Amino acid sequence: MSQYILRRLLIAVPSLLGISLVLFVVLALAPGDPFSELATNPNVPPEVQAALRAKFGLDDPIYLRYLSWLNAMLHGDWGFSFVSRMNVDTLILQRLPTTLYVIGSAQILALCVAIPVGVYAATRPYSVFDQIANALAFIGFSLPTFFTGILFILIFSVTLDWLPFVYSTDIKASGFRWVLEMIRQAIMPVMVLGLFQAASMTRFVRSAMLDVIRLDYVTTARAKGLGQAKVIVKHVMRNAMIPVVTLIALQMPAVFGGAIVTEQIFRIPGIGSLLISSILSNDTPVVMAVTFVFACLVVLFNLIADVLYGWLDPRISLR
């Protein structure tokens, strides 16, 4: 097992290097520059723009810029944002708690809905419950979050006036009221995002369960007189969860990466909105850092998924 993990780790290093190189080159070649707003300003002479470019090293050749970025990164220096002239790690750390809270809650909500509904639907395929769950799931993942987001705002904020639709990071309240406010303002984004993901995950859990539930060993277990609950939980679910774990593990980076559209609609100051505003203002160090963190997380969670496979089905790690 440890050898298996070690092997996976060794593969991760060159892939991260490769990813960073590709990201860097793509960003360097992308059109636009971080000082475009200055270009239309008659008050800013071209010399100042040139001075800024030189100061921030934008005129160096790409390979030099990449090497200095890599070197700084290895020393734990993430660079600084051209736009806010703030260190990138501070900027990301400022946004991370909000992202984890909102997007994490949405993921938990999705899991809490998808697993029970998917499992229950699979045990009674084509029953009324299954039909309804399926229909809702199809509707759920057919409606994009920007649509449901605005729909929720119109219903719960504008018409009913129950919930705020501008997410605020500093609520002027303390203790229990603060907690209540934090929950209140997160309800809509969490619902929008969580239900959207729950919809596709339900379908996935259901079909994974159906694949396993028909296997002979399940019939054997039933024939031995084991109770329905025990068969489903101990014999079916454990095996059916392997593909589900893959799906969840690969979605975990999204928790850290934020949900760009939802964050934009509800003005949630998360990583996703940081990424989109940095892309729009060509703030390359921030885009680079966020996407690279994202890449690291994808690699990491792939690793975790691999380890989990080994635990769920020991045959995998022996290969």
Add this chain to the structure above:
Amino acid sequence: MLDKELRSMIGKVKDGRMDRRAFIQRLAAIGLTAPMANQILAIGGVAMAQSPAAYPPTKRGGGGPLKLLWWQGPTLLNPHFATGTKDQDGSRLFYEPLASWDANGNLNPILAAEIPSIQNGGLAADAKSVTWKIKPGVKWHDGKPLTADDLVFTWAYASDPATAAVSVNTYADMTVEKVDDLTIRILFKNPTPFWANAFVGAYGCIIPKHLFADYKGGKSREAPNNLAPIGTGAYKFVEFKPGDVVRGELNSDYHMPNRPYFDTIEMKGGGDAVSAARAVIQTGEYDFGWNIQVEDDVLLRLEKGGKGKTIYAVGGDIEFIALNFTDPNTEVDGERSSLKTKHPILSDPAVRKALALLVDRESVKKAIYGRAGRTTANYLNGPEQFASKNTSWEFNVEKASKMLDDAGWKVGADGIREKDGKKFKLLYQTSTNGPRQKTQAIVKQACQKAGIDVELKSVVASVFFSSDVANPDTYSKFYADIEEFQIPMTQPDPALHMKRYISGQVATKENKWQGQNFPRYVNKDYDALIAAAETETDPVKRAALYIKCNDLLWQDTVFIPVMHRLKVEAASNTLRPAISGWANETDNIQDWYREA
């Protein structure tokens, strides 16, 4: 207007025989902006009216929180690094200039004890120096007193190219010296008729010497106070998260009586303009929404029974279509739209005039801008009263067709005009933006009726407005026949605005397309007018010169002005913000209050 007549009018105002307002209206009638008229009075020896803002609150504070929504949140809080108005707006909550422009184009003193004038000795008659007196007793938020040293330092800081401040041009051609602890003198190299630029408005914010002295020049980025401002403003800094939120609290030591009204201030960023309008106008979650560029019928719908309304401020922003004087399709020495070429179609003045007849401003206003726009024929637009009487626009397809017929462009078999075997085809580019694409459609339709084939192109704003030399789609490269966008007028003086189009400013490969004259308009008369205006110390003559510049641009159809755009803001019904078309939204933040 005759020079003599103006002088006698100034005399009348001086003696009190003529109302200041009447004077400004008279000048407006000949096409002068109110700020310009005020400056004429100031140099003519009449003190600028210090319009006392109607500010009813009788005590400091007690107004509760003020919640502002900026759909692009500030990303840094040093006014001299501000990229875009969002950063200026955020910085202005804490830092202050000596004076700011109010809605009527008057200078309002903020940190200045008084507005310089010839009577009070502030203005030199040769327009080569200004003396500003600072209000005594003003303190920085950390308790240190504000002195002339801070102003001298701000000048030295911003004018140092190594600091890479965006305000460098404002401070470059001058020297600032300390007269005494509360007086500075600005010495200009050349006579400078527009003296109210340095230390006024967005770039005029004064920063504390004791906190920035170590971070001048190359180390400017490292200043911790770039993100945690300590100013003299009505609100003290509390918290800042770039792109998300700026928070401040009432400054109990503020130097103006009964101000500020609000106890705390919050500027929230992110999202889009429509939902910002909704949060202010419809649900009332926020008090004020910045720059609500939303179609007017959407706003009208939101306003029905809502908790807020839209408010408008008139400035000089102009949405226009620029015509390319050079050929974008021929490459000379590796450069398209080169000065060595002539546009095969648009170099004919009759064709340009015909094209101007095909832009239906009234429909554009009706379909797109609504209350947020005014139709205009002028490139240089002032406040409401401004209208250069020499210009006019009309929409007339028949007349345009006739002009094109006369110019030799006959309608071919396919309904498209042609001349000497060349088809009348135009490439019309602009940035990707709902209203602009709609304008394109309206113009294209009219052109089709007149037998002109127009190909539309839209470029993502981040590319279109970039200075990226490698990209062919920037507005300054102008690899198209006509293009549309907006140029904001950042100060109530036309000097910078109009200087862009002198021949020395033509965007070429040589200057890496950094030249501001993107239509590649070359006219010796125009150059001469600008040169004359820049050295003209007589404000009356100088003003007339800029009007002539505008009229030249109109006669030569360098631009087809589409819309004089107003600032659109959303405010709750009870909020009384002090908004000026000549200043940033937060430039008079100390005067904001709420009506019970």
